[in-house]
Amino acid sequence: MFPVVYKISGKEILFAGGDQVHERIASELLTEDPIVTVIAPSVTDNLRTFSRFGRVNIMERWAEASDIERKYKLAFINTGDPELDEELADAAGNAGIPVYCHRNEKLSDFEIPRVLRDRKNGMMLSVCPSVHGDIDPDAFLERVGEFVKDMELEES
Secondary structure: OOEEEEEOOOOOOEEEEEOOHHHHHHHHHHHHHOEEEEEEOOOOOHHHHHOOOOOOOEEEEOOOOOHHOOOHHHHHHOOOOHHHHHHHHHHHHHHOOEEEEOOOOHHHOOOOOOEEEEEEOOOEEEEOOOOOOOHHHHHHHHHHHHHHHOOOOOOO
């Protein structure tokens, strides 16, 4: 894995599945103004609210491999059906679309970091689980947050 920060403003992002995991991820991504499409037979109330405000496009049905189009720059897959997840991840891979599959890291091309944001100064600190360790990213960020909260940060 190699850490990057990817500009998603205006980019089309696909969510295959509409559960609470995708709700959490979508709510974080929406701060950056992507174009989000959710394809799922059912979605959470919050995803439905995002849709009412024009932030998310929802198609209430099961996702299909034919839904995977090159226009999508990222795909988040978590349908609840492992075979469908694999089929959709394969289609995304064939289309050159990076995939994150919450329940199957073998299908994932990237990880979702935990993030501390300083919106006032336009800074963020992110932590991803290491493939070589068992550090809890949330606990690590909590410790870092306590450490830096009273510091005057300077640019070096």
